[in-house]
Amino acid sequence: MEKVEQLIKEIDPKKRVFLLGVGGGKTIDIAKLASQRIKSSFISVPTAASHDGIVSSRASITKNSISASIEAEPPVAVVADTMIISQAPHKLLASGCGDIISKCTAVRDWELAHRLKNAKFSEYASHLSMMTAKILMNSAQSIKPGNTESARMVVKALVASGVAMSIAGSSQPASGSEHKFNHALNTIAPKPALHGEQCGVGSIMMMYLHGGNWQKIRQSLETIGAPVNAEELGIEPEYIIKALVAAHTIRPERYTILGTGLTKEAAIKLARITQVID
Numbered sequence: 001m002e003k004v005e006q007l008i009k010e011i012d013p014k015k016r017v018f019l020l021g022v023g024g025g026k027t028i029d030i031a032k033l034a035s036q037r038i039k040s041s042f043i044s045v046p047t048a049a050s051h052d053g054i055v056s057s058r059a060s061i062t063k064n065s066i067s068a069s070i071e072a073e074p075p076v077a078v079v080a081d082t083m084i085i086s087q088a089p090h091k092l093l094a095s096g097c098g099d100i101i102s103k104c105t106a107v108r109d110w111e112l113a114h115r116l117k118n119a120k121f122s123e124y125a126s127h128l129s130m131m132t133a134k135i136l137m138n139s140a141q142s143i144k145p146g147n148t149e150s151a152r153m154v155v156k157a158l159v160a161s162g163v164a165m166s167i168a169g170s171s172q173p174a175s176g177s178e179h180k181f182n183h184a185l186n187t188i189a190p191k192p193a194l195h196g197e198q199c200g201v202g203s204i205m206m207m208y209l210h211g212g213n214w215q216k217i218r219q220s221l222e223t224i225g226a227p228v229n230a231e232e233l234g235i236e237p238e239y240i241i242k243a244l245v246a247a248h249t250i251r252p253e254r255y256t257i258l259g260t261g262l263t264k265e266a267a268i269k270l271a272r273i274t275q276v277i278d
Ligand SMILES: [Zn+2]
Pocket: 051, 052, 099, 174, 175, 179, 195, 199
């Protein structure tokens, strides 16, 4: 947040036309929020494809060591050089894949919220989001390190996810219980992993709760080289359990399969069955 405020001060209001956010997620989020505050537009120029924040309207900003997802404007354009993106560490691309694959559970949660709580729903946005996740899972084998075609595939999927959010007018097609788990981990774990990495692992567990094919999510993430358990996330099992128990308290107005929350015993069982912890 300090960076956003600093940036706003440095901009000459007479000179500006639009802001460019060039870099990783943080840089883009700073440009995104600053441009919204000064009522200017911004262009997203990602150098890595690690999450759909490169195309979405939401900015993940930390203030007083609390991270929050703030509503801003989506970019007017995205300039993604797949050559540059393919040169970024594979971990970042794999994280982007985790974020996309996690839409499988986000869409299920959205459908559930629609049926149980009459949440506003878009058939078109939900199909687009789900299809994007499915295409990527079915092409998991072709996501390779240092490959421009892989970078292109992931960027296109992230853009599709951003379009789905724009159609829906909310992040619901892209963010459900697995994202709540991710946010809970960010506040609970001393050293959280990457956004997409945590969402991917969250999605494995949430799909189990939905009674769906969680094994397929796990397999796809494994093939791509994204983490599938606590150890690979570099997070102690106790924080995984705490985050599972607390996840429903994040954005409580957004109904998901977590409902009124998991008991500690249920959380341990869930993490064990899905092999997230031993
Ligand atoms: Zn996400």
